[in-house]
Amino acid sequence: MKDTVEPMTRTPLDELIVCPQCDAVYHLKRPRVGERAQCQRCHKVLIAPRKNAGLRIIAVALAVLVLIIGAAVFPFLSIDAAGTQNAVSVLDAALAFSGGPMIFLSLATAGLIIIAPLLRACLTLYVLVPVVLDRDPAPHAMQAFRLSEALRPWSMAEIFAIGCAVALVKVADLAHVGFGPAFWMFGILVVLVIAQDSFMCKWSVWNSLENPRTSSAPRT
Numbered sequence: 001m002k003d004t005v006e007p008m009t010r011t012p013l014d015e016l017i018v019c020p021q022c023d024a025v026y027h028l029k030r031p032r033v034g035e036r037a038q039c040q041r042c043h044k045v046l047i048a049p050r051k052n053a054g055l056r057i058i059a060v061a062l063a064v065l066v067l068i069i070g071a072a073v074f075p076f077l078s079i080d081a082a083g084t085q086n087a088v089s090v091l092d093a094a095l096a097f098s099g100g101p102m103i104f105l106s107l108a109t110a111g112l113i114i115i116a117p118l119l120r121a122c123l124t125l126y127v128l129v130p131v132v133l134d135r136d137p138a139p140h141a142m143q144a145f146r147l148s149e150a151l152r153p154w155s156m157a158e159i160f161a162i163g164c165a166v167a168l169v170k171v172a173d174l175a176h177v178g179f180g181p182a183f184w185m186f187g188i189l190v191v192l193v194i195a196q197d198s199f200m201c202k203w204s205v206w207n208s209l210e211n212p213r214t215s216s217a218p219r220t
Contacts, residue, residue: 075180123148
């Protein structure tokens with residue numbers, strides 16, 4: 001991908017690509033599967049098509065969907081202190097301050113660690129399933145994918161995992177802490193969310209939505 005220095009006022013927009021990080025403009029040159037095009041200025045990866053990436057992302061999104069529901073319902077931690085035992089789920093922790101003015105904090109916590117990742121997984125399936133099956137995009141698929149990308153910074157499952165790790169270090173000296181099924185589900189969930197983002201080539205998705213069935217990379 002070659003940086004342009006000549007005026008591009010006559011160049012069709014579909015032959016240009018703009019770096020989302022530093023706004024550098026390039027003439028579009030599509031890399032082959034397994035290759036990648038990156039910005040020469042800031043080294044941001046612009047296009048990275050992978051073979052069967054769409055199927056992998058769909059599989060990961062389905063797994064994320066199941067794990068989020070399980071992690072929200074099953075016990076996350078059990079604490080035994082002075083003969084008193086208590087088990088709590090992620091949903092219980094998120095709604096711990098559901099009374100009084102702290103309810104807004106509870107709703108925000110539940111939204112960031114449960115609802116946002118769940119919604120992103122659903123939107124990903126809604127957008128990619130028709131594309132991978134070589135069908136016309138679903139209605140409002142572009143808006144759905146745009147919303148999914150907008151939710152990316154607000155999906156804070158990994159931040160919650162780091163916070164739990166810090167809290168466990170402090171609590172371990174005061175009580176016996178046991179890990180429930182949801183703890184391991186949440187750990188796998190964090191890894192899968194990162195894997196899903198690494199598999200996805202956003203340019204390929206946009207290209208598939210804008211040029212259904214005629215796209216050179218219909219499977220992301």
